[in-house]
Amino acid sequence: MTTGSNQDIKAVVKSLKANRFDTVEFVEDADTAVRTVLDMIPPEAKVGMGGSMTIRQTGLRDELIKRGNIQMFRPGQVSFEEFLRLPSDIFLTSSNAVTLDGKLVNIDATGNRVAQMVFGPQKVIMVIGQNKIVCDVDEAIKRVKYVIAPHHGMTMGIQAPCAIDGRCTDCKSPGRICNITTIIEKKPRMTEYAIVLVGQDLGLGWDPDWPAERKERIVSAYRAEWEKERATFHPPRP
Ligand code: SF4
Numbered sequence: 001m002t003t004g005s006n007q008d009i010k011a012v013v014k015s016l017k018a019n020r021f022d023t024v025e026f027v028e029d030a031d032t033a034v035r036t037v038l039d040m041i042p043p044e045a046k047v048g049m050g051g052s053m054t055i056r057q058t059g060l061r062d063e064l065i066k067r068g069n070i071q072m073f074r075p076g077q078v079s080f081e082e083f084l085r086l087p088s089d090i091f092l093t094s095s096n097a098v099t100l101d102g103k104l105v106n107i108d109a110t111g112n113r114v115a116q117m118v119f120g121p122q123k124v125i126m127v128i129g130q131n132k133i134v135c136d137v138d139e140a141i142k143r144v145k146y147v148i149a150p151h152h153g154m155t156m157g158i159q160a161p162c163a164i165d166g167r168c169t170d171c172k173s174p175g176r177i178c179n180i181t182t183i184i185e186k187k188p189r190m191t192e193y194a195i196v197l198v199g200q201d202l203g204l205g206w207d208p209d210w211p212a213e214r215k216e217r218i219v220s221a222y223r224a225e226w227e228k229e230r231a232t233f234h235p236p237r238p
Contacts (some may be wrong), residue, residue: 001207004130008100009197012133015102016195023194030058033122033127033198038063040125040194042092045069048088050113054127054203055092056225064092091121094203096148097132097140104184105140105151109177117184123192129202131218137183145170148204149177151219155226 002008009026016024023040027033037060041047047069055061064070078131093113097105104126108114117124134140145168153163159175162168167179187193206215 001098001136001209002133003207003210004133004199004201006199009130009199011100012098012102012197015100015158016098018100019102019110021102021184021193021195022187025195025196026100026197026199028199030198030200030202034058034060036196037125037127037194038067039093039183040068043067043069045089046087048091048121050091050093050114050116052092052094052127052203053222053225054094054129056229057221058127058198060092060127068202088116088121090123090125091116092127093117093124095126095128095132096130096144097134097136098197099136101136103137103140104182105134105137105143105144106184107178108182109143111180114180114182116223117182118188119141121191121192122212123194126193126195127198127202128195129198129200129205130202132205138214141181143205145178147160147206147208151204151222153177161237180233 013024019074025036027036041064047064049055049061049064049070061070093116095104095106099105101170104117106114106117134143149160149168150162150166152158153160154166158177160177161163161171162175163175201214201218201221204218206218
């Protein structure tokens with residue numbers, strides 16, 4: 001089990017650098033993460049974003065909307081055809097998990113988010129909270145299936161078994177949100193990468209053995225962001 005301690009963060013920073021990600025930075029808190037990321041984005045750059053609650057929680061999305069950088073969200077919020085016509089210069093996202101040896105693990109329903117993490121935009125910027133650190137790929141996948149997907153599904157009212165009772169049955173449901181798993185082991189060849197690790201819990205993700213108060217804080221922060229988005233969310237077709 002990891003706790004996202006300073007020692008864990010130092011190990012991840014070292015591993016990500018060894019895995020050739022171009023820029024890897026550690027910052028103490030979300031405010032510093034926002035300033036760090038804004039400095040990486042030229043005023044004229046078109047920034048694409050998936051449904052990252054981490055990016056919303058930090059306030060980065062709002063700052064980029066004010067600056068006029070954000071130019072698309074995700075399928076369901078614009079038509080699929082429009083989505084494909086809107087390539088971004090920079091893709092801004094988090095990662096479902098990052099392992100101590102520097103692998104980025106993500107599971108998607110549609111694939112729009114993971115596709116842009118590996119090819120398309122010239123640059124990917126990831127903001128990753130300390131709570132997303134896991135020991136290895138096995139733990140990362142379990143974390144998504146048994147913690148992130150059920151809570152995400154329950155909050156958003158997705159039609160999959162885990163959204164009803166919180167248990168993953170490796171379902172075959174049309175509402176399944178675990179359709180594509182990616183493991184980025186080393187920096188993708190043609191994409192510039194910046195990864196900002198934050199010494200604060202951000203987005204969904206925890207170890208079941210963590211103290212209940214910590215897990216509750218993570219869930220409430222996530223739900224608070226979701227409530228702001230609820231009115232504009234249109235689930236993509238299965
Ligand atoms: S496989 Fe199905 S039941 Fe399991 S977490 Fe994913 S959507 Fe939920």
